[in-house]
Amino acid sequence: MRRREGGVIKLLFDIIGYYFIITGSILCLISALAMIRFPDFYTRLHASSKTLTGGTISILIGIMIFKWELFITLRLLLLIAFLIITNPVTAHAIAKVAYGIGVKPRNIVRDELSEKEER
């Protein structure tokens, strides 16, 4: 944290890093509020998938800018790539399994997936 000596550049990097970290923690709090406020399983899955992925990537980018060292940046890039790949995969798998077992969305107007399976 104290390895860079340049005054203005260090201050600028700190401000950008804190901006990303604060944005990410606010997105995490919004995701947690959405988990108790949303009425349905699929809307909760939506909040948990999108908002939490965005908050996680924002916090990791903030730490990457805050600590500007090579190996920490490489590890955090690996973590970001892994989260981008795996988080939509788990959301898709859980949504497909939940639809197959019979969890219906609330206030559904038209169920196009069941019409496609009947055909």
Add this chain to the structure above:
Amino acid sequence: MIESLIVVIVISILITAYRVVKGPTVFDRIVAADSIGIMFLLILVLLSLYYERYIFIDVALVFGVLLFIDVLVMAKYFGEKKGGGGH
């Protein structure tokens, strides 16, 4: 500064744990547990910044891999339980 952000994420974990306890279906509980795992991963990375000890980022990588396998195995198990497709 980092401490207050860790406190914000811990509050998020406590709010999400309500959905783990009181979920209508089992998939709500799986999704909420997945969210708690990702927030715990964030706490590990922030603690590595707070303590200046960067082995925690490697722990976070392994934790992410375990979380992915965990959720996929739970989804496959609870999907096969009621369908009865495979004889």
